[in-house]
Amino acid sequence: MSENKSAQPKVTLHWLNQSRAQRIVWLLEELNLDYDIECHIRNSAMLAPEGSQSLHPLGKFPIVVVGDRVLAESGFIIEYFVDKFGPQLKPSDEDSLLRYKYFLHYAEGSLMPPMLVGIVVENINKASVPFFIKPLINMITGGVETRFLKPNYKTHFDFLEAELSSRPYLAGEEFSGADIMISFQLAAAKRVCGLSKEEYPKLFEYMERCESREACKRAYKKTKEMEAAGTKL
Amino acid sequence: MSENKSAQPKVTLHWLNQSRAQRIVWLLEELNLDYDIECHIRNSAMLAPEGSQSLHPLGKFPIVVVGDRVLAESGFIIEYFVDKFGPQLKPSDEDSLLRYKYFLHYAEGSLMPPMLVGIVVENINKASVPFFIKPLINMITGGVETRFLKPNYKTHFDFLEAELSSRPYLAGEEFSGADIMISFQLAAAKRVCGLSKEEYPKLFEYMERCESREACKRAYKKTKEMEAAGTKL
CATH class of the missing domain: 3.40.30.10 (Glutaredoxin)
Known part of the structure; x- marks a missing residue:
């Protein structure tokens, strides 16, 4: 025990x-x-x-x-x-500790908001409306997707890919609470934002590294x- | 100095x-x-x-x-x-300190998301579409507003009103960083979510208390x- x-x-x-x-x-x-x-x-x-x-x-x-x-x-x-x-x-060296604290806020504070908008837009697209209205609804929500969602997803995933290219875990050399914190958003990103292994290999290796923990x-x-x-x- | x-x-x-x-x-x-x-x-x-x-x-x-x-x-x-x-x-007693830490996460992690959806819906409502489509768009976004936004706003504002009825500041007896953290969301809530002094008097007194600081x-x-x-x- x-x-x-x-x-x-x-x-x-x-x-x-x-x-x-x-x-x-x-x-x-x-x-x-x-x-x-x-x-x-x-x-x-x-x-x-x-x-x-x-x-x-x-x-x-x-x-x-x-x-x-x-x-x-x-x-x-x-x-x-x-x-x-x-x-x-929780990391002990200052650089890693500050990254740990930053990422505890980042997951919900910055990464989640565009994903939430993506989910809302998806639901509006799925709403039941007369067939001849559908293209107009799609035109409006498609604008949100092209102008807001896609560039935002790219900015975040590029950022995370770069961060995880210089160290194995979000905060530093060791696994920390920040890796648990971001797991919800990354799992959702694969499902709803088209996050792919081909485009973001380091990010996928990182997710596999975390998910392989007992x-x-x-x-x-x-x-x-x-x-x-x-x-x- | x-x-x-x-x-x-x-x-x-x-x-x-x-x-x-x-x-x-x-x-x-x-x-x-x-x-x-x-x-x-x-x-x-x-x-x-x-x-x-x-x-x-x-x-x-x-x-x-x-x-x-x-x-x-x-x-x-x-x-x-x-x-x-x-x-x-930063508060020194444990109860206030935990509330301080909680509210540092709450402002962006819980209070902001429904407000963000509200802003997106507002923008979709304002999108330029043929006049005969407008009612259909409004019907769909109106559903988001009635079923999701209004109940969510009420839950949050009721929660904050109750918290601020038992103490002058978010964390406790003293002003803290958590009060600065939530100020952005509360200012936006007045503008976009119809947060009113009549319904939430303690919350408004609290905002005035914070804003009166030099x-x-x-x-x-x-x-x-x-x-x-x-x-x-």
Whole structure:
């Protein structure tokens, strides 16, 4: 049993399938902490189930209960757990430490916004309208895609490819909490932004390097099982 | 002259009008640091001027150069300066400190995304299309507004109103970097999300409390002058 476990308060992760909560399972596995998971499954409209606002006023996942504290916001949750229980996930040299802190903010603060706009545009494109209107809708949303989304995606992926060409992990030589933080956005980027291995080989090698960690594999297995069980309910 | 000034490296803030850089002027004024401002003015399409990617690969503002470091990402910049030069803007008791860290992530990570979707929808509504198409466009974007935007705004503003009913500042009894961090979103919320004093009196009292600080007034005056000079060029 690790040293962490004897001193730790009770930890409960409220997990929602296909959400940012996935990275917190990975984090807790990396830290080798004892924790319970409360499993929440999206409804047929892909929304979080009713009642999640009783857990935290925003009703967004992940939510983590540590002792009598209720924590929300992925970047903050990662920072909190790394500071309390995971010095091995936080760099010690100043350059890497500053990059670690920068990327904890970057993932949601800069990389996510254009991806979110991309998802909204995709939904507007899919909206049910008379067939003769469709080309006009596509013309408008296509403008957003050409003028805003594609250049933004390219800027971000070029930036990350360059960063990961000079070191193996986001912050530096070692894997850190920042790599867990960005995993949600990168997984989504492959799915919705056309992020490809041919164009961004270093970024793909990096993702494979992170995903090959035992803690990541355990997290993936655990949540696959929960999702399968939950969606059978 | 403050103690900070003798020990500080050279600080240059790259400021863009009508951007998140406004809060960094306020931060630097609060910290009473010596700094230079490089003033960048949006072009007629409201975009940052050409060449901003030579300052930082993402080409987004604020960008701060401290000695030979180039810093980006508002949450990280605030954290960096407060840690190095502004202990007075960081709470010391644990509850307040955790709230400070939470809100540094919350402003861009949770509060901003629905507001960004609101801005995109507004732009789609304004797009120039044949008049007989307009109602259909409005029907689709109206759906986003009713089902997604309005409930999201309400959740966030209710949350903030409740938080600010139990203490004067976001983190606790004292003003902190988190109050500077959220100022950009709250100013935008008044303009684009219909945030009103009648519905959210505590939130408005709080904004007035923050804006009445001398450092905030100095930042506002300084940037008003730059904007006026810049747009006359």
